[in-house]
Amino acid sequence: MKIAVFSTKPYDQEYFEKYMESHNFEFTFFETQLNKTTANLTAGYNVVCVFVNDKVDDNTIKILQKNGIGLIALRCAGYNNVDLASAKRNQIKVVRVPAYSPEAVAEHAVALILTLNRKTHKAYNRVREGNFSLNKLIGFNLHGKTVGVIGTGKIGATFCKIIKGFGCNIIAFDMYKSEELIQLGVQYKTLDEVYQEADIISLHCPLNPDTKHIVNKEAIALMKNGIMIINTSRGGLINTADIIDGLANEKIGYLGIDVYEQEENLFFKDLSESIIPDDMILRLISFPNVLITAHQAYFTKEAMEEITLTTLNNIKEFESGVSLKNELL
The missing domain is CATH 3.40.50.720 (NAD(P)-binding Rossmann-like Domain)
Incomplete structure (x- = not known):
């Protein structure tokens, strides 16, 4: 063979x-x-x-x-x-x-949340340069926050179990409800209700015609000001142009992505000595409240x-x- x-x-x-x-x-x-x-x-x-x-x-x-x-x-x-x-x-x-390994991806989603929130990546770089100031490094308690989970398959369910340990309230949207997660305390709601009520939204659904650009300008308009959005699933779940607008007008407070709509031209390559011909990824990188990893959530x-x-x-x-x-x- x-x-x-x-x-x-x-x-x-x-x-x-x-x-x-x-x-x-x-x-x-x-x-x-x-x-x-x-x-x-x-x-x-x-x-x-x-x-x-x-x-x-x-x-x-x-x-x-x-x-x-x-x-x-x-x-x-x-x-x-x-x-x-x-x-x-x-x-x-x-x-x-x-x-x-649903744990690998779910744990990476939590890592993105914690890093964006507590700004440990920025603190690390500051200290290496001899800067011990705490200015602009303030975060928030995860305890008591409402986390919206879109997609509660194996990875989404694992994410729910992990984030529950932080004392978060969990609401979720999925076409198929998990009795195990309901017993855990997860409340299933409509997609619009998840958008409206969540402080943090984490995407754990497959990419198909029904979920393509599930996060778009209409969805973002329903979200709380300062929403944190995490995507470790597929880049096409997010309309990149709309997410950039949401970041620019400060509707979106934090964005953590391990996937990107046009990643096939970028991810898994060393482009450190190249001119990157993708204006959208460059724009995303320019925001101080955006954290991008290059499809490494699975990588354990x-x-x-x-x-x-x-x-x-x-x-x-x-x-x-x-x-x-x-x-x-």
């Missing part, structure tokens, strides 16, 4: 090489993203392994089918970058890693191990011809 791995970083290769000895697989690691331009690299392979910013659209899938690819193995949970209908038409199976040892092992098992099931536990559609 020959597997082409796209969007490979050193840590991806390290973990695959660590665990693939027990499988009779032949891996080739490509640093480039998979898209219609690079899809011809898949000739001679049986499987492609892709990540969040690979563009597996209809044009790409047609080339994969022509090259004999039988499986698209996502090493992530989200699949908004894959045209599932096209994959089905072209008889290519698609599998994913549905739950690698435990998550990387689970992603690798689940991906290898998904490919093994495909090779064996058995039912694919993590197949989409």
